[in-house]
Amino acid sequence: MRVPAAADRDGPRAGEDQVDVLILGAGPAGAAAAITLRRHTRLRVALVERRLFDPFRPGETVSPALFPLLEYLGIARAGVEQRHLESYAHAAAWGGEELVVRDFLFNGRGSGLHLDRLAFDSMLLDQAGQLGAQIVQPAELLGIAPGARWTVTLRQGERQRALSAAYVIDCSGRSSVMVRQQQCPVLQTDRMVGVYAYYEAGQRERLQRTLVETTEDGWFYLAPLPAGRSALAFMTDAETLRTLDLLDPASWRRHALASRHIGPLLRELPAPQALRQYPIHSRVARLPGNAAWTAAGDAAASFDPVSSLGIGHALSSGIQAGRVAHAFLEQGGGLGEGYRQSLLDHFESYAKTRRALYANERRWPGSGFWQRRLAHDCARAA
Numbered sequence: 001m002r003v004p005a006a007a008d009r010d011g012p013r014a015g016e017d018q019v020d021v022l023i024l025g026a027g028p029a030g031a032a033a034a035i036t037l038r039r040h041t042r043l044r045v046a047l048v049e050r051r052l053f054d055p056f057r058p059g060e061t062v063s064p065a066l067f068p069l070l071e072y073l074g075i076a077r078a079g080v081e082q083r084h085l086e087s088y089a090h091a092a093a094w095g096g097e098e099l100v101v102r103d104f105l106f107n108g109r110g111s112g113l114h115l116d117r118l119a120f121d122s123m124l125l126d127q128a129g130q131l132g133a134q135i136v137q138p139a140e141l142l143g144i145a146p147g148a149r150w151t152v153t154l155r156q157g158e159r160q161r162a163l164s165a166a167y168v169i170d171c172s173g174r175s176s177v178m179v180r181q182q183q184c185p186v187l188q189t190d191r192m193v194g195v196y197a198y199y200e201a202g203q204r205e206r207l208q209r210t211l212v213e214t215t216e217d218g219w220f221y222l223a224p225l226p227a228g229r230s231a232l233a234f235m236t237d238a239e240t241l242r243t244l245d246l247l248d249p250a251s252w253r254r255h256a257l258a259s260r261h262i263g264p265l266l267r268e269l270p271a272p273q274a275l276r277q278y279p280i281h282s283r284v285a286r287l288p289g290n291a292a293w294t295a296a297g298d299a300a301a302s303f304d305p306v307s308s309l310g311i312g313h314a315l316s317s318g319i320q321a322g323r324v325a326h327a328f329l330e331q332g333g334g335l336g337e338g339y340r341q342s343l344l345d346h347f348e349s350y351a352k353t354r355r356a357l358y359a360n361e362r363r364w365p366g367s368g369f370w371q372r373r374l375a376h377d378c379a380r381a382a
């Protein structure tokens with residue numbers, strides 16, 4: 001857990017209330033934007049985070065494609081691998097009863113990782129702080145007022161504080177604070193939700209890989225986490241969640257036990273600590289091409305967890321958003337339109353791939369969940 005630095009606890013130092021770029025949200029996207037700006041420019045950066053991180057942050061399976069992005073941010077692969085659990089394979093029963101195993105060992109880029117999200121996000125935040133970003137955490141956002149510069153009002157404990165910024169990057173995840181405040185158009189394709197159970201003392205020998213299994217009403221995802229923990233999630237629609245009463249632990253367990261591959265593993269796991277619900281719908285914002293703000297990570301575009309795109313996209317779009325801010329402030333703009341379009345193009349290609357993946361499951365033609373997956377044709381987001 002990150003302990004707020006002295007400057008956060010005792011009040012700002014002289015000049016800290018005026019920054020060039022204020023980043024809202026210190027998840028992977030916000031930290032990547034801050035690191036990019038501090039490594040490659042002389043701009044003054046503040047990173048505002050509303051809370052101390054929750055140990056249960058969903059989103060933990062990442063592919064080896066993450067490593068070049070981390071290297072760009074100055075974070076060595078060896079240091080990351082030591083702290084997280086290597087992921088050697090994915091096994092999935094999708095479109096049929098048998099498990100199909102895809103091994104990372106043979107893809108030429110090495111294994112992926114099961115992240116300890118608290119450690120991963122804290123590592124990125126520490127890197128941003130060491131490079132000179134002002135970290136303001138925890139801080140409650142009270143308001144953002146436009147003008148020649150943005151005035152961002154925060155509450156830190158008992159104290160109220162105003163920060164003035166020339167540029168704002170919205171990295172507030174699915175809260176997408178600026179996207180909403182600026183009434184930026186958003187294309188949302190569905191209303192999917194994920195219900196998570198976290199288990200202590202998972203069966204490490206049996207959970208060396210991620211396991212995905214479809215059911216009539218959605219799909220399960222079981223993943224090992226570092227330190228002997230496991231996460232079991234069920235992804236479905238908001239309406240199906242209510243009909244099946246899946247936030248009730250007994251209904252949840254009954255549903256999971258009935259599944260062919262996950263069920264037998266679940267019998268060996270202790271009772272989950274708690275069930276948590278997360279929104280996992282897909283959406284993309286049509287960001288402005290040339291304005292004094294932009295967005296990155298989930299605030300700009302968010303994806304179905306089946307894609308495992310979230311964290312990689314958060315890092316790459318955070319890096320891009322940092323470059324867009326720099327170009328706007330010091331080179332008269334020029335990158336915003338390309339960034340906006342690349343997000344829309346990326347989302348369009350993701351939506352096609354996702355549709356094809358869901359179309360592979362044809363065993364329940366009468367199921368509302370699977371019908372809805374095919375009904376959403378979001379091929380053209382732009």
Ligand SMILES: Cc1cc2nc3c(=O)[nH]c(=O)nc-3n(C[C@H](O)[C@H](O)[C@H](O)COP(=O)(O)OP(=O)(O)OC[C@H]3O[C@@H](n4cnc5c(N)ncnc54)[C@H](O)[C@@H]3O)c2cc1C
Nearest residue numbers: 025027028029050059061172173194297298305310311314
């Ligand atoms: C159930 C589920 C499973 C997933 N599985 C995977 C997976 O296997 N692999 C993968 O790559 N991705 C996965 N993801 C997606 C991944 O978690 C996200 O894409 C990623 O965390 C996005 O990073 P971010 O920095 O954009 O947002 P976040 O990580 O959400 O960070 C946003 C930050 O902004 C802060 N914030 C919000 N509002 C404010 C405010 N008003 N003021 C200040 N701070 C604020 C929040 O506290 C938070 O710390 C999953 C997501 C879910 C929900």
